Amino acid sequence: MTPQEIFGLIEKEMSRVETELESLSGSEIPLIRDIGRYIRNGGGKRVRPAILLLAARVCGYDGSIGPRLGAVVEMIHSATLVHDDIIDNSSTRRSQASVNARWGNEISVLIGDWLYMTSFRIALAERQFRIMDILIEATRKMVEGELMQLEFNGSLEITEEQHIDISMRKTAFLFSAAAQLGGVLGGVGADQEERLRLYGMNIGLAFQLVDDVLDLTSDERTLGKPVQSDLKEGKLTLPLIRLIESGDPGHREMVRTALETRNSDVAVRGTIARLVGECGAADYVMEKARDYARKAKDCLTGFPSCDAGNALFAISDHIVERDR
Numbered sequence: 001m002t003p004q005e006i007f008g009l010i011e012k013e014m015s016r017v018e019t020e021l022e023s024l025s026g027s028e029i030p031l032i033r034d035i036g037r038y039i040r041n042g043g044g045k046r047v048r049p050a051i052l053l054l055a056a057r058v059c060g061y062d063g064s065i066g067p068r069l070g071a072v073v074e075m076i077h078s079a080t081l082v083h084d085d086i087i088d089n090s091s092t093r094r095s096q097a098s099v100n101a102r103w104g105n106e107i108s109v110l111i112g113d114w115l116y117m118t119s120f121r122i123a124l125a126e127r128q129f130r131i132m133d134i135l136i137e138a139t140r141k142m143v144e145g146e147l148m149q150l151e152f153n154g155s156l157e158i159t160e161e162q163h164i165d166i167s168m169r170k171t172a173f174l175f176s177a178a179a180q181l182g183g184v185l186g187g188v189g190a191d192q193e194e195r196l197r198l199y200g201m202n203i204g205l206a207f208q209l210v211d212d213v214l215d216l217t218s219d220e221r222t223l224g225k226p227v228q229s230d231l232k233e234g235k236l237t238l239p240l241i242r243l244i245e246s247g248d249p250g251h252r253e254m255v256r257t258a259l260e261t262r263n264s265d266v267a268v269r270g271t272i273a274r275l276v277g278e279c280g281a282a283d284y285v286m287e288k289a290r291d292y293a294r295k296a297k298d299c300l301t302g303f304p305s306c307d308a309g310n311a312l313f314a315i316s317d318h319i320v321e322r323d324r
Contacts (some may be wrong), residue, residue: 001314009307010053016302017049020071024118029318031240035099039078042094048073051203052178055196064126064316065126073178076135079115080174082108082143087146088233092226110184128190130184145169154259156233156244156252163238171211172204178201195299199312203298206319209289212237213317213324214283216273223228224324228269231258238288242281243272251275289320 007014018040024155025036048072057064064159083100084090092098100108116139123135148166152158180198183193215230216225216239230237236259244252251272260266276282293316303309 001310002320005313006054006314006318007050009311010050010057013053013062013070014050015044016064016067017046017053017070017074020068021074024071024075024122025115026097031107031115032111035107038096038102039099041084044074044078044094044282046074047207047315047319048077048174048178051175051200052182052189054198054308054311054315055179055182057182058198058303058306058312059183059188059192060139061182062188063185064309066182068122068202069131069181070128070178072135073174073181074121075115075119076139077174079112079119082115082134084146084317086112086195087150089122090226090228090229092220122233123247128184131181134177134180137274138173138220139289140174141169145173149235152236156256158236158241161240161247163236165240167205167208167238168201171208172201175204175207176200191226192303197297199296200291202299203316203319205317206289206292206296208236208324209285209292212318213276213285213289214241216240217282218323228273231272234259239276239281240241240272243276243279243282246281246284247281251279286320293317294319 021040027033027035029037049067052073053066053071056062081093082099085093086100086108089100090098090252091101091277099111102109120132120135123131145166145168148162149170151167152162156204176197177200180193181195183196188196212230215237220227226232229266232241236255240255244255254268254275258272296316297313299307300313
C-alpha cells in the first residue's frame with residue numbers, strides 16, 4: 001500500500017483534521033493567527049493524526065472526535081517543534097524559516113505555550129479523562145526527553161541505551177499516544193489498547209532512528225531543514241555513538257572536536273558523515289529502525305483484517321523507507 005493509498009483511505013477525516021487545525025489556531029489576536037497560519041502552511045507529514053485515525057477505524061470508530069483529536073496531537077507536535085527550534089537555534093523548518101528565525105525567541109516561546117494550552121483545552125472539552133491522561137503523560141515524557149538530551153549535549157559518554165531512552169521520550173511517546181487514543185475511541189479492551197500503544201512506540205523509535213541517519217546522510221533540499229544539525233548542536237546520536245564504538249580511535253577525537261566547537265568546519269562534519277556510512281554505523285542504525293518497524297507490525301496481530309489495519313502495517317515500512 002502506497003502512502004497515497006494510505007492517506008486516501010482517510011482523506012475525508014484528514015481534511016477535517018486540517019479544518020480543525022485552522023479553527024483551533026484561530027484567535028482574536030492577529031499575531032497568533034498569522035503564526036498559526038504560517039505553521040500550517042509549512043506542511044508536515046501528518047503521520048501522527050493519520051495513525052490515530054487509522055487505529056480508531058481498526059477499532060470500529062469513525063466519529064467526529066477522531067479528527068479533533070488528530071488536530072490536537074498535531075498541535076502538540078507543532079508546539080514541540082517550535083520549542084525545539086528555539087533550543088537548537090534552528091533557522092529552517094520544513095523548507096521555510098523557522099518560527100524563531102522569523103519572529104524571534106520571545107514570541108516563539110509564547111506561541112509554543114499557546115499551542116500546548118489550546119491543545120489541552122480542546123482535549124479537555126471531550127470530558128474523557130482517559131484521553132487527557134494519555135496526552136499529558138506523552139507531553140511530560142517529551143519534556144523529560146528534551147531535558148535529558150540537553151544534559152548530555154557535548155558529551156561523548158552517552159550510551160546507546162540512553163540515546164534510545166531519550167528518543168522514546170522525545171519522539172515515540174507522542175506516536176504511542178496517537179495510536180492508543182484510537183483504541184480509546186474504539187472502546188477496545190486493555191489488551192488491544194496496549195498493543196496499539198506499543199505499535200506507536202515502536203513506530204516512533206523507528207522514525208527517530210531514521211531521522212538520526214538522514215541528518216547525517218541527506219541534504220538540506222531533500223530533508224527540508226539543515227543537515228548535520230545534531231553535530232552543530234552538540235548532540236551525539238546513535239550513528240555517531242556507533243561510529244565512536246566501532247571506528248578508528250581517531251574517529252572519537254574527530255567527533256569530540258566537532259561537538260566541542262559546535263560550529264565546526266563544514267568539511268569536518270562532511271568527513272564525519274562520510275565515515276558514518278563507511279564504517280557501517282548508518283547501516284547498523286537503519287537495521288535497528290527496521291527491527292522496531294517489525295515489532296510494530298507484530299503488535300497488530302489479533303486485530304480485524306481490514307484496509308485500515310493494512311495501512312498501519314504499511315506505515316511501518318514507509319517510516320524506514322522515507323528520505324525526509
